[in-house]
Amino acid sequence: TQLLEQSPQFLSIQEGENLTVYCNSSSVFSSLQWYRQEPGEGPVLLVTVVTGGEVKKLKRLTFQFGDARKDSSLHITAAQPGDTGLYLCAGEKTSYDKVIFGPGTSLSVIP
């Protein structure tokens, strides 16, 4: 059983479209991170959210942590081919605990 679920699992969209990726759990997390991974490379940290209800923006990416700290979303505005990759959410249930990864969302942005 996955502690963290992500949806959708796969997403293929046209350049310029908007999209949202969801990360859900029945457990409370002290923090959640979002990573982007390209084939053959390690994940790259995009953001860490630690406060319930927190919203963080990184250029065209908007991250939100649910009020109850059980879920998070990643919204991309005007997607570009360079956004293509595997998006992973990861969380730790207590501070400085091990980090558990969700199954990932594979995004493909078509020019």
Add this chain to the structure above:
Amino acid sequence: GAVVSQHPSWVICKSGTSVKIECRSLDFQATTMFWYRQFPKQSLMLMATSNEGSKATYEQGVEKDKFLINHASLTLSTLTVTSAHPEDSSFYICSARGLGSYEQYFGPGTRLTVT
């Protein structure tokens, strides 16, 4: 800052041999390092957590005697795959976290192929 390196980036070995993978934090002291494996089209699966100077904590189902982890210094952890078999072929990724930090930084990964 927060750069983590892995060596080698890829390795091919014969079945029955052992392979050592190094993970280094280049510009910070990593009190905790994590080892993951990742199969194609799948997410990262945590194998073990190692704290400097302590024995590694392995996740359920990971064989301690097969995957030997050493974290002898604040900048280096090693994973040795002993008596490798083709089913051990995978992408192995390490990450490192500094004291008091939420965030972990990942190495570029090591592609292991066992023939």
